[in-house]
Amino acid sequence: MVNETRITLGGKTRLFRGIEIEDLKKLELREFSKYLASRERRTINRSFQAIEMFLEKSKSDIAKNKMPKTHSREFPIIPSMIGWTVGVHNGKEFVQVKITEDMIGHRLGEFTLTRKPIKHGAAGIGATRGSASASVK
Numbered sequence: 001m002v003n004e005t006r007i008t009l010g011g012k013t014r015l016f017r018g019i020e021i022e023d024l025k026k027l028e029l030r031e032f033s034k035y036l037a038s039r040e041r042r043t044i045n046r047s048f049q050a051i052e053m054f055l056e057k058s059k060s061d062i063a064k065n066k067m068p069k070t071h072s073r074e075f076p077i078i079p080s081m082i083g084w085t086v087g088v089h090n091g092k093e094f095v096q097v098k099i100t101e102d103m104i105g106h107r108l109g110e111f112t113l114t115r116k117p118i119k120h121g122a123a124g125i126g127a128t129r130g131s132a133s134a135s136v137k
Helices: 021-026 029-033 038-046 048-063
Strands: 085-089 094-098
Touching: 029 038, 029 048, 038 048
Parallel strands: none
Antiparallel strands: 085 094
């Protein structure tokens, strides 16, 4: 690796577990899984064919200018997916997730909320003591 040029962002090279992102993109899926945590490594090894099929279908969708969509929130994010916008199902709709370098090793479902944040409004009629005696008409 002598005379190797490094691409830097803001003066820093982007690394994942001590390896540059560009080098990770060149690895096969099983080779890359060795650098993941045990749970993600196990997911890749057990559902290898499903992940490969998703990647192939997604690449063809991207070539057709379509956003790849998935219900599988447990798929780990791998380096070849950087720059993609994937539709991840949250139980009701597909939420667009833009995949960046910081997301490598995480799962797709971590970036879509399945529950809405609670928005408290005004109390209804009869909900408080002051409104209990109010006329309902």
